[in-house]
Amino acid sequence: MALKPAQLAWEETLLRERLKFVKELKAELQQPDGAAAQTVQAYTSLIDEVIADVALEVHRAVQTGVDDLSDVQHRLAAAGGQPPAPALPPLPLPVAKGNMVDVFGNVVPPVALDQVACPNCNRKVAAGRFAPHLEKCMGRGRQASRNANKRLSAMDM
Numbered sequence: 001m002a003l004k005p006a007q008l009a010w011e012e013t014l015l016r017e018r019l020k021f022v023k024e025l026k027a028e029l030q031q032p033d034g035a036a037a038q039t040v041q042a043y044t045s046l047i048d049e050v051i052a053d054v055a056l057e058v059h060r061a062v063q064t065g066v067d068d069l070s071d072v073q074h075r076l077a078a079a080g081g082q083p084p085a086p087a088l089p090p091l092p093l094p095v096a097k098g099n100m101v102d103v104f105g106n107v108v109p110p111v112a113l114d115q116v117a118c119p120n121c122n123r124k125v126a127a128g129r130f131a132p133h134l135e136k137c138m139g140r141g142r143q144a145s146r147n148a149n150k151r152l153s154a155m156d157m
């Protein structure tokens with residue numbers, strides 16, 4: 001459909017006005033102390049801060065196991081974002097199997113290794129193995145009572 005000359009003239013005027021506005025805005029933005037440049041800079045730092053907050057929150061949730069990376073991608077897609085790029089490579093496991101990691105990424109041994117002196121025999125025992133040692137050492141607990149039963153039944157014979 002062809003435009004009438006009056007419509008064309010109106011369109012040209014509109015485009016020239018818009019072009020003029022863009023040129024004025026560009027000139028204002030090129031003055032670093034101007035209100036326009038300062039406003040854009042303030043908004044930019046606000047948006048950067050919000051993005052960093054969200055990124056840190058998601059990172060922390062995924063690292064601590066509160067959230068799952070595939071769940072995050074699913075929610076992003078559901079919110080109208082771009083569907084995730086085909087199959088992100090899986091994140092490497094933080095450490096080898098069997099080791100635990102605290103929230104700071106430090107490796108935590110599966111058994112507490114601090115040395116504790118046994119009050120009964122004075123031997124040094126790893127803190128994680130102190131309870132079973134004390135059970136045996138003091139002659140209390142399940143194993144000790146089993147041993148006592150064995151001794152009793154042996155005496156009966």
Ligand SMILES: [Zn+2]
Pocket residue numbers: 118119120121122123133134137
């Ligand atoms: Zn002991």
